[in-house]
Amino acid sequence: MDTINHITKTPLPPHQDFTFLKNEALGYIQKHIGSEWTNFNPSDPGMTILDQFCYALTELGYCTDFSIPDILTDANGDLEINNQFYLPYQILTTAPYTIDDYKKYLIDGIEEVYNVAIICYNNNIFPFNKVYQVYVYVNPEITNPNKIKNICKSAFYLLNKSRNLGELFNVPIALQPVNCWIGGKLDLKKEADPYTVLLELQAALRSYVFSKIAQTSTDNLKLAGYTSSEIYDGPYLENGWIITASLVDKKDTIQAVDLVSVIESVAGVDSISGLQLYQEQKTVALLQSTVNQILSIDILGSYQNKNLILSCNGKDLPFDSFRPLLASIDNFEETTSIISNSTGIKLPKSYFRDINTYYSIQNTFPAQYNIGDDTIEDETKPVQVAQSRQLKGYLTLFDQILANQFSQLANISKLFSFKNSVCGTPSDEEAFYAVKDKYEQKHLEYPVPYKMFSPSYYYQSLYTVPHIQPLLKDSNTFNYSYGNESQAELKEKSWIEYQQDPYNPYIFGLMKLMEQENISLDRRNKLLDHLLARHGESPKVIDSIIDDTIYTGDKRKDQIILKSLYLQNLGLLSYNRQKAYDFLSASKIASQAHGKLDTSLPKIKEKHFRLINENTSDFIFRSEQINKKEKLHLNDFNNFSGIELKLNLLFGLKNIYSNFITSQLDILKNSSEKQSDSDAFKTVQGALWFTEKRSGSILLESVLLLNQLKFNLEIIKENQVNAASYRIENIDFQTVTNLNYVLNVTDETTLDIQLQQNFLLFSDVKYFFIPSNETIENQNDYVKATRSNYSFRITIPSGNEKVTIDSKIFKKSVFLIFPDFIPPFQTAEFKKRLKQFLKINLPANVNYECLFLSCQELEEFIPDYLYWYESLRYKDELLPLKTDQESPFTDNADKNVTVNPAQSAMNLISSLTSILETKNGRN
Known part of the structure; x- marks a missing residue:
C-alpha cells in the first residue's frame, strides 16, 4: 500500500503564531489607547505596521526554536565546544588518586603490563603521607631480564608523572612466577577437542590467579549498562576504559577445592577428579606465593609429566605430545585488541543557521509606502522624501530592537562562554577586519575598534536597511574628495567609509546605549556563577578566595576576569x-x-x-x-x-x-x-x-627531602638480656621503607630465622646486617614491630644528630x-x-x-x-x-x-x- 502524504493542521506555538501575536497586540492597544484609535481594519497604516512587526516576531520565534546544537554551529559547520562545555571524559576523569586508579593507569600506559598489585606503606616511623611499592604482572612470554627491568623502569617514570602531593613511589618490581602443576583425571565431553581444552584451561587458571585486565570502549560499556560515572571513574585511559570492579586482588594461596569450579567452568570439561597440587616438585595441600610472586600453574607441564590425565566417556585418552601446543599455549589468552580510545562522545548532528543576518521589515511593506528599495530620493519632491524618511525613522526603531534580538540569539555561544567577550557587535567587527590586509589589521587607524569589556547584550548595525544613510547622524562626515569622482561615486565612497568607522555617531552611540556598565558587570558575574555551579564549584567560595585579587581595581571586573580564567583552565586544574x-x-x-x-x-x-x-x-x-x-x-x-x-x-x-x-x-x-x-x-x-x-x-x-638521604637501620629484640642487635648502614630511602615494611608484616619466627643468618629478605633480595652484642641502654628511641617482639630504629647518619627522623x-x-x-x-x-x-x-x-x-x-x-x-x-x-x-x-x-x-x-x-x-x- 502506497504511503499517503498529507498536511496535518496542528496549532503553532504562541511565539510563532501570527494570529495569536496580533490578537495579543490588539488587546493591549484597545486596553490602553482609549478612543484615539478606532480603526483596526487592514486599511489603517497602523495595522499594516503591526502586521509587519508580528510577522517579524514569528521569524524570531521560529529561530528561538532551533536546537541548541544548531544555534552553536558556526558558519563552517563546526559545533562550538571549546570554552563552552567540558566533555564527560574531560571533566569526570581525574589524575590517579586511589590504588585502583594507579592500577588502571599503569595497565593502560604500558602494553606489556597485564595487571598490577600495589602496597601502600603507612607506618609510624616516617611522618610522610604514603609510599607505594608497586608489583607489575608482566606478560609471561617476556623472560628477558633486561626487558623486564626496562618495563619496571618505564612504570616508575609513568607513575611519577601522576604522583600525588606528599607521596612517593619506589621502583616497581616485576612479579616472579612460582611454578606449580596440577594432577588428577580431567574428564572431557564427547565433542571436546583436547588441544583446545588445555589452551582454555591454561587461560582460565591464569585469569583466576591474577587476570589480564581487559580494556573496552565507551560504547560497549554503555551497552552493558554502565553509567558515565562508572565508565569515567579514574584517570583518562588512552587504550580503552577499565571498570573498577574488574580489578581483583592477586591470589597468593590456593587450595585444590578452589580450582575445581574454575576447571569445570571451561568449555569441554565435564569434571575433574583426584585433583592434586604440586609446588617445588612436591605434592602440597596449598599453593602459596609471597607478595612479590605470582602462582604460575603450568597446564602443559602437568600434562607432559602425566600428572594430568585426560579421559572421555570413562576411558583414558592416549598421551599426545601436542607439539604445536608447546609453541602456542603461552600465547593463548582471552584476546583483547588494543583500542584506540575514542572519547565515546558522538557530537550531535547540527546545521549552521544564519540567525544574525537581519532582513528589515521595511522590505516587506507595500510599495505605496515608499520605504523599501523604491524609497523616494528625488530631491524635486522634498515633501514626499520627508514623509518617507519620517516613517523610516519610526520603523527603524522596531528594526533595531528586532535586529538586536536576532544578534543576541546568534551569540548565545559567547554569552555562555568561559571566555569574556570583547565586542558587543561581532558581525560589525568581522566586517571591519574583512576588508583589511594583515598589515592594516596590526596597524589600525582606530584604537580598539568595537572593543568593550565583557558585554552581555549583543547588537548589530542596520546599514543594510534600504536607504538608511540619511537617517544616521553625521552620515555625510566623509563626503569629501581629493579627486574627480562623480557625485554618485563620492556618495558611495562616503557611505562605505562611514560604515567602516567604528566610532561613527550611530554605532558608537548604539554601543553606549545598549547596556550600562553596572548592569553588564552584574549580569556577566551571574552568568559566570552559573557556569561555576554547573561544574560543581561554589561561586561564594570562589568569591571569598579571590576577594582581594586585583587586576583592574574594580572588584566586579576582577571577579569576572578571575572566574573566566578559572573556568578556561578548570579541565586541567580539576583533573x-x-x-x-x-x-x-x-x-x-x-x-x-x-x-x-x-x-x-x-x-x-x-x-x-x-x-x-x-x-x-x-x-x-x-x-x-x-x-x-x-x-x-x-x-x-x-x-x-x-x-x-x-x-x-x-x-x-x-x-x-x-x-x-x-x-x-x-x-x-x-x-x-x-x-x-x-x-x-x-x-x-x-x-x-x-x-x-x-x-x-x-x-x-x-x-x-627524605628520598635523597641515606639511612641506618638498627634492630633489637625486646625482653632479652644482652640480646643481639643488628645494623645496616648507608641504605637509600627505598631500601629503608621496604625493610620497615618487612619488619612490620613478618612474624617473629621468620624474623628469628633470617636474623640468625644476619639478613632480612625482601622480594628475593637479601639485605645483610652487621650483628652486635653491645648493650642498648636506651630503648625509648626504638619502635616496636607490629607482629613481633623486635624493635628498630632508623637514623640519618649524615645529620650530625641535628637532623633526625623526628626533626620539625x-x-x-x-x-x-x-x-x-x-x-x-x-x-x-x-x-x-x-x-x-x-x-x-x-x-x-x-x-x-x-x-x-x-x-x-x-x-x-x-x-x-x-x-x-x-x-x-x-x-x-x-x-x-x-x-x-x-x-x-x-x-x-x-x-x-x-x-x-x-x-x-x-x-x-x-x-x-x-x-x-x-x-x-x-x-
Missing part, C-alpha cells in the same frame, strides 16, 4: 588537583655556566624599566591577552603541582609581582644610591626569580614559601584567604606550613634549593657546591667543590631548619 610535580622530568630552573650551576638571580635588564600595564589597551582590558598569558598546558603540571598553579591563578600572583617590580623600578630610577647595592634592587631580583623560575611560590615536599621539618607534608617583601603578602587578608584556599584544596592527610622569608633569608635559601632541586632529576651529576661566600644576588665565583644528592638535601634541610628556628624564636 590534576591532587597532583605533585614530576621531579623526574621537570625542566631545569638553573643553568650551567662554565661547568658550574648558576645560582644567581635574574639580572635586571633595560626592558624591565620600560614595563607598562600590558593588561589594558586604550583603557580597555585586554581579555585575549590575559587569557593567553594565564592559559595552562599539560607540561606545566610536570614542572609544578596542581595546587601551585591554581594558587597562582586565583590569587593573581603574576600580576602582584609585576606591580611590585614596576613600583620598585620607579624607586630605582629616582634613587641616587648605587642600584646594585640597594634593597630595592635585591627585592626586584627576588621577585623576578619567583615569577620567571617558579609560579609565584615555592612548594617543598618533605618526602622528597619532617612533621609537615609540605612547605609553601613566599617572599615577605611583597606588600600584599604581608596583609592579614591575604594570609586569611591563603589559609582558606589551602584548607579547601589540600587533601585532608596533607599538613602544611606557610613561610614568608625576608630578602636575607632567601639569599641563603634559594641556592640550597636550586642545588637540591636539580639533584632530584640529575642524580648522577655532581653539582658545584655553594660556599658561604657565594650569594645569589651577586655573580658566583668559580669553585671546584662538588656535592652529591644526599649532601644537597642535607644543605637544604639545614637551611630550612634554621629558618624554622628563627621563625619560632620570633613567635
